Amino acid sequence: MGIKERKERHREDLKARILEAAKKLFVTDGYEATSIRKIAAEIEFSPTTIYLYYKDKTDIAYALHQEGFGLLRERFSALVYVDDPFERLKAMGKGYIQFAVDHPDFYELMFIMKEPMQYLQAHHPEEEWPEGERVFNGLMQTVEGCRAKGYFAGMNTEEMAMLSWSVVHGLCSLHITSHFKHIAEKCSEVAIVKQDTFLEGVFQAYLQLLERMK
Amino acid sequence: MGIKERKERHREDLKARILEAAKKLFVTDGYEATSIRKIAAEIEFSPTTIYLYYKDKTDIAYALHQEGFGLLRERFSALVYVDDPFERLKAMGKGYIQFAVDHPDFYELMFIMKEPMQYLQAHHPEEEWPEGERVFNGLMQTVEGCRAKGYFAGMNTEEMAMLSWSVVHGLCSLHITSHFKHIAEKCSEVAIVKQDTFLEGVFQAYLQLLERMK
DNA sequence: TTTGATTACTTAACACTGTTAATTAGTTTT
DNA sequence: AAAACTAATTAACAGTGTTAAGTAATCAAA
Numbered sequence A, B: 001m002g003i004k005e006r007k008e009r010h011r012e013d014l015k016a017r018i019l020e021a022a023k024k025l026f027v028t029d030g031y032e033a034t035s036i037r038k039i040a041a042e043i044e045f046s047p048t049t050i051y052l053y054y055k056d057k058t059d060i061a062y063a064l065h066q067e068g069f070g071l072l073r074e075r076f077s078a079l080v081y082v083d084d085p086f087e088r089l090k091a092m093g094k095g096y097i098q099f100a101v102d103h104p105d106f107y108e109l110m111f112i113m114k115e116p117m118q119y120l121q122a123h124h125p126e127e128e129w130p131e132g133e134r135v136f137n138g139l140m141q142t143v144e145g146c147r148a149k150g151y152f153a154g155m156n157t158e159e160m161a162m163l164s165w166s167v168v169h170g171l172c173s174l175h176i177t178s179h180f181k182h183i184a185e186k187c188s189e190v191a192i193v194k195q196d197t198f199l200e201g202v203f204q205a206y207l208q209l210l211e212r213m214k
Numbered sequence C: 001t002t003t004g005a006t007t008a009c010t011t012a013a014c015a016c017t018g019t020t021a022a023t024t025a026g027t028t029t030t
Numbered sequence D: 001a002a003a004a005c006t007a008a009t010t011a012a013c014a015g016t017g018t019t020a021a022g023t024a025a026t027c028a029a030a
Helices: A002-009 A014-029 A036-042 A047-052 A057-081 A085-102 A104-112 A115-123 A130-148 A157-176 A179-190 A195-211 B002-029 B036-042 B047-052 B057-081 B085-102 B104-112 B115-123 B130-148 B157-176 B179-190 B195-211
Strands: none
Touching: A014 A036, A014 A057, A014 A104, A036 A047, A057 A085, A057 A104, A057 A115, A057 A130, A085 A104, A085 A130, A085 A157, A085 A195, A104 A115, A104 A157, A115 B179, A130 A157, A130 B179, A157 A179, A157 A195, A157 B157, A157 B195, A179 A195, A179 B115, A179 B130, A195 B157, A195 B195, B002 B036, B002 B057, B002 B104, B036 B047, B057 B085, B057 B104, B057 B115, B057 B130, B085 B104, B085 B130, B085 B157, B085 B195, B104 B115, B104 B157, B130 B157, B157 B179, B157 B195, B179 B195
8 A cells, every 4th residue: 555655665764754844844833833743644653653763852853953053054155255254244144134034933943942952951961062153163253354354453252253143143032032023113203114124224233333343 | 899899809819829829930940831730739729710810821921021020120220320321321231131140030031932922912912012112211211311422423222222132132042041051161261261251241342342432 | 588690710621732651563583 | 483673553641721611609689
């Protein structure tokens, strides 16, 4: 029967198919609504089969978190051709925000939720979040490049990189959790029609601050 | 009609007792682990009784969210005596961060989780998050005061206030979700021993940026 | 005073959730 | 052919938020 054929088809990369199904449900319904049983139904397996390939739900969450970082790095990879470090820093910020707007669910899993980070701390205590470090190192290099060109005189590279991240993360985080919306609507009197325009505006204000740091 | 009033008082009392029990469980076990059944057990009532006083769990979440804003405003109320607006802006940032460190669970409910905001949007669509607006207005006034003293020339007040908020929220958010930790530990080579010191350091870096904006 | 309505609360149940133990079917190895 | 190993299953546990239906007690009107 067809059932047997299906079982034969992809048995080796069943782990990959589980993640694929999880991702599909996750991007449409969100993480909380993506249950083990729904994932199992999607790939037409028993719910408990999932546990033969993933330790628990946070394990899947971490795998999706990694997928998200793949998407983010893909976006950032285009920016290596921006020679001027300060221009690159600006472009990274813009790209980061755009990523959060385009993939709010992934962003949530990567930077807002506690789940994957707790999983990491519990199961890989020495590995220290490689995905995050990799991206952060890229940011640090760019900040370092800015300093070499005379920007951010007398400031610590790590702290400056962390500050840059905090600004854009603060914006993205408040945007996704819809805190931003409530405030932005109130400020609409000053010709701020669209929410994204305000988001962009605040980021531009930050760039103005940086611009004066040469 | 004295009886009716007494009954009403009793009713308000029970509603308050439910919230009190919820808060107790919430600060010790966190929001997710605070179940309706546990709250009910705490006040020795049936679980369904909760629903006679609160619409659903998000209703309780919003009430706790309001409690949190009470604590935050309490903290901010001491800062009205800081006359210089720029000093007050700095003090507000420091106070905000300290609040997040002292009450991470409340902070999460107020600024990180989607739940209470979604509840607000669903049940009070026109009220527009009064707690948030009230605090944000205080921030805007302070920024306006800074501008009056020559700071932030040529910059929009709303955007500048939003930027200030985003910076500290970004820091607090990444701190609470323990993203910060993983990065901070990596940067420990540069004599950054404690996590809070790094948190403070990044905030100081932001203040340095602002300082040069006069 | 008795009847009927209202109030405050409870019990029972639904439809889920993540997760584990025990069990079956199928394939290898001995 | 028997034993061992593997992959997937069924059944079950302990919990979740939430709703419908039922039960006592209290109140107002006849």
